[in-house]
Amino acid sequence: MQKIKVGILTFSDGREYVNAELRPIIFEFQKELEHALLKSKEIEPIVATEIIWTPDLARREAQRLSELGCEVTIFNFAVWSFPHFSIIAAQFAPKPFLLFGNINPQYPGMVGLLAAAGALDQIGVPHGRIFGDIRDPEVLRKVLAFIRAASAINRLKGETFGLFGGRPMGMYTAVANLDQWMREFGIDVEHIDQWEIVRGAEKASDDEVEHAFRWLTAKVGKVHYDGKQLTPDKLRLQIRSYIAVREMINKYRLNFVGIKAQPELTDNFVTMDVTEALLNDPYDWNGPKEPIVAATEADMDGALTMEILKHISNQPVLFADLRHYDQEYGFFDLCNSGTHPTYFAGRSYDPDVNLPKVELYPQGLYFPAGGAAVRHFAAPGEVTLARLARKNGKYWLAIIPGEFIELPKEEAERKAREIQVNWPHAFAKLKVSPDELLSEYDSNHIHGVYGNYVDELIWVAKMLNIPYRVFA
Numbered sequence: 001m002q003k004i005k006v007g008i009l010t011f012s013d014g015r016e017y018v019n020a021e022l023r024p025i026i027f028e029f030q031k032e033l034e035h036a037l038l039k040s041k042e043i044e045p046i047v048a049t050e051i052i053w054t055p056d057l058a059r060r061e062a063q064r065l066s067e068l069g070c071e072v073t074i075f076n077f078a079v080w081s082f083p084h085f086s087i088i089a090a091q092f093a094p095k096p097f098l099l100f101g102n103i104n105p106q107y108p109g110m111v112g113l114l115a116a117a118g119a120l121d122q123i124g125v126p127h128g129r130i131f132g133d134i135r136d137p138e139v140l141r142k143v144l145a146f147i148r149a150a151s152a153i154n155r156l157k158g159e160t161f162g163l164f165g166g167r168p169m170g171m172y173t174a175v176a177n178l179d180q181w182m183r184e185f186g187i188d189v190e191h192i193d194q195w196e197i198v199r200g201a202e203k204a205s206d207d208e209v210e211h212a213f214r215w216l217t218a219k220v221g222k223v224h225y226d227g228k229q230l231t232p233d234k235l236r237l238q239i240r241s242y243i244a245v246r247e248m249i250n251k252y253r254l255n256f257v258g259i260k261a262q263p264e265l266t267d268n269f270v271t272m273d274v275t276e277a278l279l280n281d282p283y284d285w286n287g288p289k290e291p292i293v294a295a296t297e298a299d300m301d302g303a304l305t306m307e308i309l310k311h312i313s314n315q316p317v318l319f320a321d322l323r324h325y326d327q328e329y330g331f332f333d334l335c336n337s338g339t340h341p342t343y344f345a346g347r348s349y350d351p352d353v354n355l356p357k358v359e360l361y362p363q364g365l366y367f368p369a370g371g372a373a374v375r376h377f378a379a380p381g382e383v384t385l386a387r388l389a390r391k392n393g394k395y396w397l398a399i400i401p402g403e404f405i406e407l408p409k410e411e412a413e414r415k416a417r418e419i420q421v422n423w424p425h426a427f428a429k430l431k432v433s434p435d436e437l438l439s440e441y442d443s444n445h446i447h448g449v450y451g452n453y454v455d456e457l458i459w460v461a462k463m464l465n466i467p468y469r470v471f472a
Contacts, residue, residue, distance in 0.1 A: 001314050003044040004151040006037060007065030007073040009089055011081035011112065012053040019053040022079050022107070026051050029078035029102045036134040040144060042314075046070055058085040062092035070094040072150035074143075075116065075127075079107040086116035090125050096150040096463055100143065101131040128459065142455065149459035152311035157186030161303060162252060164245075165194045165260025168297040173389065173443045174258075176300040184395065184464065185304065190252055194260060198269055200244025201237060208285075212239045215285035216274075219355035224422075229370035230362035238274035238371050242284075245275055249292060256293035256310075258303045261338065262366075271363050271371035272296065273338045280316050280341035283351045291316040296338030302445045305388045312456040313449040316343040318378070320426060322446050324419055325434045331405060331427045332434070333419055334446060337363070337373050340424035345376035347450060361422030375416075378426035380406040384453040385428070389442035397461045397468040398441055401454050402430040432471035440469070 010030045012019045030047065037043040046068050048061040065073055073093040075086055077100065090097060097120070101113040110131065120127050128146050132139035167175045181187045213236055217223055225231060249257065257279070259265075261272040278284050279294035293310055295303035296319060306317040318341070320334035346354040360372035385400040405427050407415065416425055428448075430437065454470060461468035 001042070004042060004072070004147055005044045005046055005068065005070045006147055007068075007070035007093060008033060008045055008047045008076055009058075009061055009065070009073060009093065010048065010051050010076040010078070011085050011116070012051045013080055014053055014082035014085070016053070019051070023051055025104075025107070026078050029104065030076060033074070033076055033100065033102075033134050036140050040140070042144065043147065052081075052085050052089065055085065055088050058088040059092055062089040066092060066094050071154045072147050073097050075099045076102070077109045077113040077116070078102040078104045079109050079112065081112040081116070083112070083115040083119045087119050087123065090120060096153070097125065097127040098143065098146050098150070099127055099129045100134075101129070103131075103133045126463070128462075145453075145455035146459050148312040148453075149456045149463060152308050152456075152460060153463050155311050156307065159186075159255035159307070160188045160190050160253060161300065162190050162192055162249065162254035162257040163298055163300065164192050164197065164257065165264070165298050168260045168262050171297065171299070173301065173445070174297055174299040176304070181300075181304075187304070189300075190254065192248065192252070194264055196248060197241055197244050197259075197265070200247060201240035204240040204243040208243060209236055209239050212243075212285040219351055220358045220360055221356050223360045223372070224362060226362045228362070229364070230360065230372050231370075234270055234371050235274070235360070237270045238272075241270060241272060242275040242278050245279065245294075256303050256307045258295040258298040258300060260298040262297060266367040266369050268369055270369050271337065271367045271373070273363075273374050274372055276339040277341050277374045280319075280339060281343050282316055282349050288349070291341070291343075293317060294339055295319055296336065297445075299445055301388045301390070302443070302447060305386055305447045308388075308457075308460060309384075309386060309447060309449045309453070312453055312460070313451060315449045315451075316341045318344055318426060318448045320446055321444055322441070326415065326427075329405075329407070329427070331429045333415065334378075334426040334428050335420055335423050336445070337367070337423050340374065340376075340426075342374060342376065344378040344424075344426065347379040347381060364422060373422045374424060375422055376424050377406070377412050377416075378404045378424070380404050381450045382452055383428065383448045383450055384457065385430075385446050385448035386457055387441070387443050387446055391442070395464070395466045397457060397466060398471065399454055399457045399468055400430055400432065400437070400446075400471045401452065402428050405429050430471065437471055441471075
């Protein structure tokens with residue numbers, strides 16, 4: 001995991017004699033903040049070399065944080081401080097800014113924070129505000145939520161999305177505007193013809209293909225060969241496709257991708273299910289690796305949502321359809337043939353935990369070219385689901401807290417047979433009624449990670465200056 005570099009600027013009174021008296025007190029609060037961030041193991045805090053009590057220090061220390069590559073800056077307040085120091089620092093320090101107010105009732109730190117916050121609002125500098133004792137786990141959680149969101153927004157800038165193919169099956173919601181992506185998110189889009197996957201698959205190393213084939217077929221729970229839709233050769237072709245896409249990701253320096261697949265590849269070549277699942281997984285036959293967000297049906301807004309979720313959680317991300325609402329158990333079945341990483345089968349970074357729970361089934365009616373569908377049931381646990389969507393050309397963010405539940409094996413298999421036996425399933429209990437969600441949600445696709453990241457996503461929406469809705 002690449003740690004997030006967080007700059008800390010701590011402000012003081014601009015009168016030299018007052019600063020000299022208060023400096024030891026201020027320094028203790030700064031040390032508490034630095035220590036709490038270090039303990040999180042997610043953050044590399046970079047503290048200013050001096051407590052800021054002059055305009056020159058404000059400028060110099062802010063510039064230093066920028067030069068050291070900080071992704072977010074905390075303006076730290078424990079006593080009254082002159083507000084113009086924050087204004088000057090804001091001209092040079094890395095954005096976004098979090099104003100943090102410590103609990104220090106004997107000194108007017110809250111007054112200093114509010115004076116600085118009002119000044120920043122007057123000149124149009126967005127920022128967040130959090131008050132409290134950083135030793136309090138709830139306060140630290142709020143600070144980390146802001147930092148994760150800020151880092152995610154900054155890490156999007158300069159990324160390249162690899163778009164294999166174009167609009168799938170008439171889906172408007174899968175296609176985004178290149179200019180808008182660059183303007184709002186700082187992301188470039190590289191268009192690549194799907195034929196390159198076919199060509200690349202032909203060039204894949206036979207030795208690696210055979211190694212991968214033995215590894216995959218030995219580790220998964222079962223391979224349901226049927227002699228037509230799923231054969232050893234078709235599974236090898238899917239492995240070749242993964243290798244081809246992996247090599248193009250390296251060649252074009254792609255950060256995340258989307259593959260159209262339907263109908264050209266799924267009718268005439270092979271399905272991309274194995275390719276997409278393994279790209280999103282934290283491992284393959286070569287060992288541990290970084291998950292690469294890959295969205296099926298070339299869903300651009302889906303891929304972007306997944307990339308944000310990956311950045312804020314450092315986890316593999318789910319892609320699925322809102323396939324069915326089960327009234328018997330009160331859950332949504334999140335089910336789609338592609339892009340459902342095997343990580344979700346056991347919620348582990350160890351393939352030996354996940355893959356025995358995975359079965360490779362032959363594809364059915366919709367995919368005449370055949371290949372394996374990667375079937376499993378998502379492990380239980382708290383989840384955060386989300387989707388970036390557009391209304392009248394403007395983005396908004398749907399945030400949906402929930403839980404993946406586990407059914408008894410016989411019941412899970414019964415539900416799979418009733419819906420789609422050969423595709424992966426995540427049984428999601430949500431905190432919103434089906435009628436309310438389905439009346440407002442703007443996509444057939446949905447995305448998610450384990451854990452509670454609602455606060456992070458709210459900050460993402462605020463930083464992007466887009467509306468959001470928490471369905472809870």
